[in-house]
Amino acid sequence: MKYTITTPLYYVNDKPHLGSSYTTIACDALARFQRLNGKSVLFLTGVDEHGQKIERTADGKKLDPQIHCDQITEKYMYLWDKLNISYDRFVRTTSPEHVSLVHQFYSKVLDSNDVYMGRQSGWYCVGCEEYKEVDSNDNNPICSTHKKELEWRDEENLFFKLSKYQEQIEQLIQIDGFISPKSRRNEIINFVSKGLRDFSISRVNLKWGINVPGNKDHTFYVWFDALLGYVSGSLFDQKSPELTDISLANWPASMHVIGKDILRFHAVYWPAMLISAGLSTPLSVFGHGFLTREGQKMGKSLGNVLDPIKLLEYGGIDAMRWYLLRDIEFGEDGDFQLRRFVDIVNSDLSNTIGNLLNRTITMSKKWFPDCIPIDNPSEIQSSLKELSEVKIKDYMSSFNSSNFKSAANSIIDFANSANLYLNDRAPWKLIKDISKKEVVAQDIYSVLESCRIIGVLLNPFVPDLSLRILNQLNIEAISITFENSLGWGLLNPKNELENPTPVMNKIEFNESLI
């Protein structure tokens, strides 16, 4: 079964920050989860390179816009690599393949008679690349997101007949699960109920964009260009993508993951454009919250960003991925706090999981140096076996509703229980009685088997740590799926365990490092 997931295509006005890393890490976790679920995943990410914002940034640096885009794009690719983002395709909106696709798409929209020339006047935010609704008495309006003055525009633009799709969009947004989380759905229902207005899809006096065929002074509005990146990325043959091949591609997207500020574009404008061009609409859109710092949205334009490279160097990839997914309620805003970051990572990954594995392997190697003397591991009756079934079920349903926090809690609860189990059973006491050796073997096996399951469940969150855990248990992780690895008793007691080394080092709190 196919599963296509996308991140937004990031503006290349500046290097990536923690907010953009957050969305991409979340998508990566979902992509990995679906792969482990046996789905054929297409994971798309990329960059949005056109428009006034980018043109001005390049101008400010006295750089050719393409050179500027190349430089920033490289930084995105570098960071995704460092964060072990398992994307399948990286879309660039300046690529010739994408440009060709935009032209093909536009011609379909023209065929549907959905484009006309009109006049657009209003207040524009270059940061958002969007016209804003402003109180008519306000002569000096400010963008609430970017805290910058809006610019007055009055120009001839091509318009897309969004209003024609009122009914279809109303029906679409009512579909259960189309917009998540539920709280954001009402906001869109409200917006649509006021009546959809046609929007302009071209700009004049803007060179840095894709030319509009037949209208030589116009370039496409950056959103009419960027959203199509999802389609160009989905087409198999990136060299010459043909819209007519869309039925062969991984389209429609199963889920667009985006921030709440661009939900309207994805849940309203985009589906209408797709319907107009005769393409299927995405199956779902998830609008997550903002990462804040000191309560303010972290953003390139606001200058309060946290450099993900610095955080990576400071805490490491597993720490960063774990903290963002485990501590912040996906869908809600979340404030980054270094103290919490350090505490959570040390407590969950080093203490609860790392120590559990370490001490259990140590005991196992000491008392059963050759192998754990067990014949039928799947038949061992242990409270951990039952608990694993419950926790796996919780984890699956949490992940299926993109609730990372709750999925992470299932893992930690399970690891806590395994620690308690060890403490209760106290094998270090039992082993002194030779007649109890069999019981000790069963207990040790049960805890190691729990560690194996924990290692598998951690994979979408922290793939590197997951591998280290499985390696210590001498398990080949490459061909793992949930189906072939979540049953009880699959750890071979004859596996020679690796010498225990801490799988997760503790982080020292040090504010000056980030």
Ligand code: MSP
């Ligand atoms: N280029 C458009 C998206 C086009 S998609 C076809 C864009 N780019 S952006 O770089 O400004 O933002 C990309 C994403 O990053 C958005 O989903 C936005 O919500 C998200 N974030 C920007 N700042 C963020 C935080 N501080 N926290 C979390 N996400 C943030 O919009």
